Amino acid sequence: MTSPHYIDGHWVEGNGADCITVHDPSLGEPFAELRAASVEQVDQAVVAARRALPGWKNHSASARAAYLRGFAEHLGQRREALITLQMRNNGKPRHEAEVDLDDAVATFNYYAGLAEQLPGRNADVPLAAPGFSARTRLEPVGVVGLIVPWNFPLVTSAWKIAPALAAGCTVVLKPSEVTPLVEQAYGQIADALGVPPGVLNIVNGKAETGAALSSHDGLDKLSFTGSNTVGSLVMRSAASQCRPVTLELGGKSAIIVFDDCDVDQAVEWIVAGISWNAGQMCSATSRLLIQDGIADALLPRLQAALENLRVGNPLTEEVDMGPLTSQGQWLKVAAYFATAREEGLECLAGGKNLDRPGWFVSPTLYADVPAHSRLWAEEIFGPVLCSRRFATEAEAIVLANDSHFGLVATVCSADIERAERVADALEVGHVWINSIQAVFVETSWGGTKGSGIGRELGPWGLAGYQSVKHVTRCL
Numbered sequence: 001m002t003s004p005h006y007i008d009g010h011w012v013e014g015n016g017a018d019c020i021t022v023h024d025p026s027l028g029e030p031f032a033e034l035r036a037a038s039v040e041q042v043d044q045a046v047v048a049a050r051r052a053l054p055g056w057k058n059h060s061a062s063a064r065a066a067y068l069r070g071f072a073e074h075l076g077q078r079r080e081a082l083i084t085l086q087m088r089n090n091g092k093p094r095h096e097a098e099v100d101l102d103d104a105v106a107t108f109n110y111y112a113g114l115a116e117q118l119p120g121r122n123a124d125v126p127l128a129a130p131g132f133s134a135r136t137r138l139e140p141v142g143v144v145g146l147i148v149p150w151n152f153p154l155v156t157s158a159w160k161i162a163p164a165l166a167a168g169c170t171v172v173l174k175p176s177e178v179t180p181l182v183e184q185a186y187g188q189i190a191d192a193l194g195v196p197p198g199v200l201n202i203v204n205g206k207a208e209t210g211a212a213l214s215s216h217d218g219l220d221k222l223s224f225t226g227s228n229t230v231g232s233l234v235m236r237s238a239a240s241q242c243r244p245v246t247l248e249l250g251g252k253s254a255i256i257v258f259d260d261c262d263v264d265q266a267v268e269w270i271v272a273g274i275s276w277n278a279g280q281m282c283s284a285t286s287r288l289l290i291q292d293g294i295a296d297a298l299l300p301r302l303q304a305a306l307e308n309l310r311v312g313n314p315l316t317e318e319v320d321m322g323p324l325t326s327q328g329q330w331l332k333v334a335a336y337f338a339t340a341r342e343e344g345l346e347c348l349a350g351g352k353n354l355d356r357p358g359w360f361v362s363p364t365l366y367a368d369v370p371a372h373s374r375l376w377a378e379e380i381f382g383p384v385l386c387s388r389r390f391a392t393e394a395e396a397i398v399l400a401n402d403s404h405f406g407l408v409a410t411v412c413s414a415d416i417e418r419a420e421r422v423a424d425a426l427e428v429g430h431v432w433i434n435s436i437q438a439v440f441v442e443t444s445w446g447g448t449k450g451s452g453i454g455r456e457l458g459p460w461g462l463a464g465y466q467s468v469k470h471v472t473r474c475l
Ligand code: NAD
Pocket: 147, 148, 149, 150, 151, 152, 156, 174, 175, 176, 177, 205, 206, 207, 208, 209, 210, 211, 212, 214, 225, 226, 227, 228, 229, 230, 231, 233, 234, 248, 249, 250, 251, 281, 282, 283, 379, 381, 407, 446, 447, 451, 452
């Protein structure tokens, strides 16, 4: 293993106070250790990124695009190693780890394409007033701090690194302390491609390292993905320096199933929305709204489907769902099981931690969960589905929108006009109609309300790393 921090083109050992232990959640056992970066090392990374900025932003956009295509190609070359590492450190089933890798590759290729189009977007602006000309210049925001969580480490970092580098920004990435290894690939690839030193820096660590980065006065922008609690701290750091932020935060999303829906298909979409990545998705559709007429047919089928999921160690078994990624998350979900018992919720499936080594829980379904239940309102971040019934379309919309969060939603109905109407009424950033949660690089990602500020992916993801300048001239 290389040293864990990539600063100014060099791999270095950490000299921070924190020791990070990396676990295999399927066994609950450690398999690697590293020392966190110190506050001084975070400073060195930001200073290196600042030094590299003029050179990188003055590279032609097509040269930056060539590097991004190189990232995509090298990810492909490391495919098997990165998939195995995600299976081991995240507990992801193989097919999920493959999807993550493919997503990261697609993201680098997509932003390479947008970088190639950048010169054409620096165009003249038609003015109504005579005697003047004006032109647009899309410039990089500058040095950007990127702080990410552990649930989709390869993907979340790709969604930030690729558009930032495409725009001409230089970056300091801080991966999660739960999964500090997989994103080292981005530093290794930068090395292999000869990306100029300081353009991409990686500092690993816990809260202290994250706080040192988010409060550093050498940054021009912060892009954060993670919990609302930490997001609010990061926003406060940014506010103290009047610095822009993008925040991708939590969710408690609804999946609405109407009477006319095909039951088999509905079961497939509901199960995928709560069991993918063991429910550790910001976009988990963990609030199930079922129309009265289909509820009695759907719930037993759903119960059976959840109970039939093969839960186990992805490295040694054929599984549909792995463990939770950390012991902390396992304890948090266990606490929600206890709350459900105290609240007297009706448990149709699961509701317990599995009695085996590792951090496994059973896929869980609660019925008729009242809106005042903590399980209905709070993000659990595990395979825990809460259901309620509704009578009318209007009631479903009110129930779905009754949340502090506003990340995503799914609508299942054979009546496409109705599904589109409901999609338009939902206060979220992304809606799926009769679909699993397919995320395409061309569409946006991000939430309304408490789910965040700004958008990633698509041209909006690039715009988040650009500053718009106009040059107006008297003719
Ligand atoms: P977290 O907020 O605990 O940690 C996220 C990152 O912040 C980690 O790298 C962590 O080390 C760092 N951090 C911790 N304390 C910090 C501080 N004081 N200052 C700066 N950085 C600090 O989140 P998590 O547990 O890693 O991830 C789960 C959360 O992420 C969930 O709420 C989930 O919904 C959210 N998430 C959102 C999206 C999205 O796109 N909206 C995607 C994935 C995950």
